[in-house]
Amino acid sequence: MIRIDRRALLAAWAALPLMGCAVAGDGGPADPLPSWNGGPAKTAIVEFVEAVTTEGGVNYVPPDARIATFDNDGTLWAEQPIYFQFAFALDRIKALAPQHPEWQDTQPFKAVLEGDPKALAASGEEGLLEIIAATHAGMTTDEFSATVADWLATARHPRFDRPYTELVYQPMLELLAYLRESGFKTFIVSGGGVEFMRVFAERVYGIPPEQVVGSSGVVRLETGPDGRPVLMKEGKVEFVDDGPGKPVGINRFIGRRPVMAFGNSDGDLQMLQWTTAGDGPRLGLIVHHTDAEREWAYDRDSHVGKLDQALDQADADGWTVVDMKNDWKTIFPAAPR
């Protein structure tokens, strides 16, 4: 026979909201990660969060030090068949082409307009930078944001025929919410453009603009035609928030070392190293794309989101690796976002 101390039960009940747990209809604490199957990844996350939030425990981390950083492409939303921001740039080239008749005969623009991936690839990094400059510069920051917002509202992903902002990972949305309920401040630390991501990060991920760290171009203060100040985007790269740039970006924008870091590719290797090299409890996690049916399967040889060295180091250093196919019940949210 089990004896129940009713007063202790009531006290435990009363404490539940303070512990950041939702309460399910049956009286037990709700699963904070319902789209995650039980398994080592989910267990590692939940046990870590419980350890760092248990006051008096050896692994307790005070709320103001609870910093969690997330890569974006391939970690919070999909990145195939091409980075979504690159899809935006290609669509912008097509939209701007009537104002640039010279693009019909100039690479890399000709390749974009003719849909010639081989010629586009042949233009290399220089071609890529030209496309970025033509679509991300020569306008004010406000004009750029409006262009991104328009594109997100109308463009659809070629495979799933859904807006790109619906191709975010439902299990990661739950993880973001769970961490925030547990007192974490959640940041994006991505190789993607900071001004691109800020347009949707708050609405889609609940991450405000000031918690988005990304790559950026030079911006200059000018006086607009109405005499008011404007910020003009120039076609010059200022900061690449990828690979060794991620710890630098974390230091520059956040100013303290994360307790948890989440990535999916070799571009996240140094962020994970930097995070887990800190003293005290640290969690590094890699999303491994293993589900060709519901999403994509790729790692060591992929042209985007290549995961090779970081996969080896995850193994060597005990980082958590999410097996998308087995660990995630659902991939994308059902309801429109």
Added chain:
Amino acid sequence: MIRIDRRALLAAWAALPLMGCAVAGDGGPADPLPSWNGGPAKTAIVEFVEAVTTEGGVNYVPPDARIATFDNDGTLWAEQPIYFQFAFALDRIKALAPQHPEWQDTQPFKAVLEGDPKALAASGEEGLLEIIAATHAGMTTDEFSATVADWLATARHPRFDRPYTELVYQPMLELLAYLRESGFKTFIVSGGGVEFMRVFAERVYGIPPEQVVGSSGVVRLETGPDGRPVLMKEGKVEFVDDGPGKPVGINRFIGRRPVMAFGNSDGDLQMLQWTTAGDGPRLGLIVHHTDAEREWAYDRDSHVGKLDQALDQADADGWTVVDMKNDWKTIFPAAPR
């Protein structure tokens, strides 16, 4: 005779904490700015905050858009007789001199070691950059933070014989707290070094590292002697968060336009222009140093914190100007911080 509806009174009482008001012993709402004398500056602040936080009002600003930016030197803490960070650099030169015998005969170091302000001034901006490089680079970010913390714990201001972190403005501390209680996110946007300010901003101002925007030097990821990654500070300027750099820094680090901005010098002019040029309610405020007795009196001809063009524009554009002598009951906090 005044009739009092007791139920309405009770309801008003119950709502008070939700409105971010402390409750004083006599039953009325406590003054959120007790160190401010009544007058146009205090009235402008309180009326603005009430307007933007009144739901349903024409000037209502939702909480996630309530961004307030503060300059640091001369706005949150004093900046005379020299910028406090420069005092730190001079003290570091003296502390490091035994390891640099060559400094005895090399300017600008010789001038620092001999206490020769004329020779120091003659070394110009190049000399200043050499002093900054010698004291702010060639070490890891963690080592630098430890050096700053040590200095703040021991150094004392020449005039007031108090630690520098006690020379913060009590009325501004109250203003920071009042804004945060009113749902504002408070940021520092300063020409000072970001890694210098982050050491004390949370303890002294309640502003966490990720809400401090400042000037910075280049930082590079390296592998430390124990095989762990470290961030090395290099002697190269990366970003100057002053003058036209302030709107650029706000865009880069915060990603949205402030609703309120606070400064004290021409270095804050563009931040105030950028802030007040936004649509909807905006408040620009300048702290005018008018109190030679309790602090300092300086403006158009000062070698630090020169306030000339911004004072003219404050007048033209209706920015609030704080007259330190008349608007502030106390300048510095009484209790050690």
